[in-house]
Amino acid sequence: MSEINVPADQRKAIAALDVSRLDELLDQCLREERLVGLSDLRLYDCGDYIREQLRIFEKAVQGHSAAKAPKKRAQTEHDVRRAGSSLISAVHQMQSRIEREQREDELFVVDDNVGQPYLHSNRLSVSVSYRWRSQASEPWEFGSIKFTHTHQFAPAYLSAQPRRKPSAAAQATAKEAELFQVWDHLRRLALHSVKEYFQKGGDGSKIPQTFQAKQDTYGGGLNNFSASFWNDRR
Template identity: 40%
Template sequence: MDIYMTTSERIALSAVDSRKLDELIDKAVDEERSGCLGTLNLRLCGPFVSGRLDTLERTLSRYREAKSSRKREEVAYDLERAKRDLSSAVRSMQQRADEEMRDQLHFHVEGEIAPPYRFNHKLTARVSYRWRKTVDDDWTHGNITFVHNVDTLAHGFPPSKRKLSARKQQEDLQKQLSDTWEHLMRGALYSVRDYLKEGGDPIAIPGTSVAKVDASGHLNNFSTRFWDRKA
């Protein structure tokens, strides 16, 4: 899982001049076609920017196809918003790229966590990271293991009303546990990254942290915030 931009995305974003971007967006609207934006390689700038470009292109298509002046006026409102959203998306991702480059001079979280061959009711996700105080220091490495003990009833795994084969029951359970592990893994990665980004002391990161579930027994966005409590 990528919690950082790829190198190619950062390179593509750095090549986009924001002033030229706005000029070409306006030109695309005037021409009612997005072809001129192709010179900026926006589709190489990551899914967030690509999604906003898709929205602009769909809106331009609707604008071209609008027959009445009233319909064109209605679509024009959406078109203005699509223009702003694309421009804002590029600037936002450029800012994020700059922040990530600065952050990774001092810390880095490894984004690849291999899932287990087979899941059981005790799910774990081990996050590795490294840090240094200055760029002249050697890297110090660490890791933290997040643990989640799954309550199958709380997680929406009620006994089936239909008679399923033992094999099918195990397949269903493995799929449900896999989805829960994905949630745990994502939360674990983002929690460690955000903790270090916010200036948290790497030495204070515990070796193990038990995920905290909500009142219904599910994981949420705060389940892996290990610094809010003792592990």
């Protein structure tokens, strides 16, 4: 599951986007009240964020084409313009992001392809691999850090009780789903923590091999700082 890095195929498609041409096509779509030429730009290959903004624009154009009353058409024209601006903004944001990632790739890479585990215990773990170097001319050094967390299920009396007690199999399935949700949260926290450490200029040789996730002071679960192995905030 990709989390912190734009996949290579999306990077290529985003980098190839001609924003000026896109802007021209968006204006043409508004004038002609139909979708014109956008498929040629391969916007649907550019990842979820740009893809979602494109869908919103397409829907807005369709709504404007269907509108008849002057007041309604004024509103739908505004919707098309706003959706077009949001799409252009999304492209600019993603192009800036991949430029930043390409610069960062010269000095560090955090592998965000973390495999989904078999969850048979509330003792959860996520291993994050990475490579780094001080200068682009130096050889890569490699490392990994294992984040661990013991999840505590809420006592039964704190949960809403169903009228009929679920079967043992249903209870096991529910616990498995809860464990996966917590594990996935830990995965995302771990990946972002390691990447942020490097972005702040951290030395890869000082990353510990293991780290027990910090539990939230109030609820005992995970919070935004639980995987911050490089500071003491909770």
